[in-house]
Amino acid sequence: MEQDTHVLVVDDLEQNLVAMEALLRRPGVKVLKAQSGREALELLLAHDVAVALFDVQMPEMDGFELSELVRGSPRTRHVPIIFLTAAAVDVQRSFRGYDAGAVDFLYKPIDPHVLTSKVGVFVELHRQRAELARRMEELQRALQLNEMFTAVLGHDLRTPLSVVKVSAELLLMQHRDEATRSIAQRLKSSASRMSRMVEQLLDVYGLKSGGIPLKPVACDLGELVEQICAELSVGGCEERLQVVRRGPLDAVLDRDRVMQVVANLIGNALEHGDPSRPVTVELDGGQPQQLILRVRNGGTVPAERLESLFAPYQRAGKPQRAGLGLGLYIVDQFVRAHGGRVALRNEGSDTLAEVVLPRDARASGQTVVPL
Template sequence: MNARLTMTDDVNILIVDDVEQNLLAMEAVLARPGIRLLKASSGPEALEILLDADVALALVDVQMPGMDGFELAELIRGRERTRGIPLMFLTAASRDPARVFRGYETGAVDFLFKPVEPNILRNKVEVFVELHMQRRLLSEQLAELRHALRLNEVFTAVLGHDLRNPLAAIRYSAEAILRKAGDEKLVAAASRIQTCSGRMARMIDQLLDVARLRASGLELKRRRTDLLEVAMTIRDEFERAAPERISVDGRGDTHVDVDVDRMSQVLSNLIGNALQHGDPQQPIEVYLDGRAPDSLTITVSNGGAIPTQQIANLFQPFQGQQGVDAQAREGLGLGLYIVDRFVQAHGGAVTALSEQNRTRLTVTLPRHATSAMRANVTAPL
């Protein structure tokens, strides 16, 4: 139990009874450090107290003039702010099953008959005090966690921004050297600088994506898009790194309702993953199958196999892929994790299959966004 909550934050217990002696008796039984007893002699007075007080439990006498305990319970249950307060009824009336049933029907957690055994009452109340303190502690921890996630997102964004500026200067300088240098060794060095800075830029982008996903969720801006055209554009972007190695083909209707930027990143990560981890001597094939009326399938295949034990964790963060190229162990292992998160946000799924020395990653997307998908696109992933 959190010591700060126990020592400084008293838990409120509401006692409602129209007989002053009963209120005093209940106070004598329940009073202890850490508990604040709020007493009301009528239903309206109890409702007035509940306007401001955070109450862990309400002990309500059933038989009161004017507004009885059942009517008070219905009003408590009818308010958004108070409907979650546990209610425990106390009555001196006979054990009428109909009255007991009505008590539970109005939301009671317990129904006790007077005279109540003090130890029984005290133990029952302690259960709800403990539950209330645990809920309060969880609420504080959740608020602290959300604050930490926000700070982490801001820190990562600032870090990414500060790293991108000098990195961009390095890349532009390398491009200038490549355009003007005539010395082969200088060209080779500039080419390595450009390749490494490009990989570092992708790592920064992946870190920022993961920070946003885990801190504030993902909001999709869907529009009708031809993903075959998007795949060809991504292929052209990789053309310099792998000339004539990447092929893109499709059949059927390749139009879907997607966030173009997110799906471009999915395709870029899949093709980049195939380039980095696949057999450099074999082609990379991107195939879009739009023949199904309600879905579109995208398959990216490359040479080389993934170990069977790694398939299960392939889309987990910071796992990485052990490709056939022993030198292709670089990166953060976030690319396929981001692919999986983005595809799930679209209501789709991504799977991996590695057999006969060839690896296939398959994305299946619904052709149209459902209302449930639209309602949940901002939920944290």
């Protein structure tokens, strides 16, 4: 059941309150009445009010003083105030009313149509704000439920996927028949791709639920890249991968997160790049405070899509290709957490992904991967 919208009227004369109630009352609108500033403050603290109408000339506490008190409280400062007065038109008095926080200043005798129209606007705005807040709350609950569902699903999928991968590997080891090996290889490749999707979903859930802890350790970026290249070469990509190393590549980084960055960038280059051209991985350790990783592949990305590729659910390749479009988003988050930066651009007929990382991630001050 929809709740009534409250309108507050403050006047020290009972007959004025009765007249205002009769004028403003309508279905869905409840008029609250107060004969003093103290009573008005009590009602404002107890009810959510769409608009308040204050008589200026009241004993003990006039409308201006009451308005200043209302504006001084976080609970009530958002309430629109309309001043009502029977005094002659006075410019200085009007200025004081607006300085006290009024949204309007009306002189008695008041035109009923003008007053009801002004109050009606604030009532409708209040209802719209309440509806927006309700919808935002529902959306937030839906998002939380969706993230929880994603996390549970991701964890539950790991076990059956590992069974599929192990079974495919057993078939590859035990059978020499080309048809069987081809099927087993496709099963293994598909299971690996699904595993990467699950890991990406879990990473994104971790980012949204407070972050993923960084654990910087001493490592060699060149060794991490070589390990990823060796894993990718199992799928027949060895001939396309070329690694170029320059300078010392020792660092203090989160080993697992950096390996995910490298695997995503090289995997994207292999999948979406020109298959007739090599994928070059350049490692530059020539600077004392930072390392640079560049992954270059043949083919370019449309210029209008370059800026959005690091947003979640954006795919680097054609829309019909498999994937969740989370890889580059996760790359960006992990690199930023290390205090580094990543960029993707076209150079001639090539696409170049460039990652700049500090040699010591502990200097970034980050303890978790931020959202």
